[in-house]
Amino acid sequence: MKLDLTGKRAIITAGAQGIGRRTAEVFAAAGATVYTCDLDVDALEDAKATIPGLQGVPCDVGDAAAFQDFMDKGIETLGGLDIMVNNAGTAGPTAPVEDVSLEDWTACLTINLTSAFLGTQKAVPALIKSGGGSIVNLSSAAGKFGFPLRSPYSAAKFGIVGFTRTCAMELGPHGIRVNCVQPGPVEGARIDRVIKAKAEAGGISENEMRTKMADVTLMKRFVTAGDIAHQILFICSEAGRNITGQSLSVDAGLEGLA
Structure with missing residues (x-):
C-alpha cells in the first residue's frame, strides 16, 4: 500500500527531534511540504538541511503569542494547510503529587495540552478552507493507564484524548478528521531522561528501571519514533480517510506503566 501525501501541506510542532523529526522525514518522503518549529535552534537547522523541503523557525509553544504567530506564518508560507500534527510535549516533573x-x-x-488546543484553533479555519484535512494530537500510554509520579503529564495526556474526541465530533461535518496517537515508551533521549528520574525516585538502577518498563509490554521492548511516525502517516493519508475520533496505541502491547 502506497501512503501518498503528494501536494499536502503540513505543520508539525517540535519537528527537529524525536517523533516530530521522524514524522517530518516520513511526510517529506511521501510528498508533503512540511513547516515546523523547535526550541533547539541547532537541531532545527540540521533538520532543515537534511529533510527535503522542510521549512521552519524556532518557537516555544509554551508562549501563546509566539506560537500563534508561528502558526500564522506557517499557514502563509505553505499557502494553506491540509495536516496539523500537535507533537510538542515535555515530560514534566517526576514526583509524588x-x-x-x-x-x-x-x-x-x-x-502538552494547551499547545494542542492553540494549534488546533489556528489550524481549523485553514483546514476548512482547504476542504478538509487531518489533525493528529500526541497523547501517550500515560493518557490510558495513568503514570505514578507523573501526575501532570498523565493529566495532560488524558486531556488530549477528550480534546481529540470532542474536536472530531465538531469538525467531522467539515471533512476534518481528528485522532490522537498514544505511544508507549519510545527509544531515545527523552525516555532516557525519564528512566533516570524514575530510577532515582525508586532507588533502583537505570538498567533495572529500563527492564521494568519493557517488561510490562507484551513484546518486551520499547517502540521507535519511526513506529509512531508511520502510524501518523497512515491516518493522515487517503488510506485513513475514515478514521476519526480515535486514540490509537502504538506501544508493543503495553499493559500498564511501571
Missing part, C-alpha cells in the same frame, strides 16, 4: 509545584503542573499542561 503532593510534591509537585503549581508552576511545574502549569508548565507541563501548557506544553
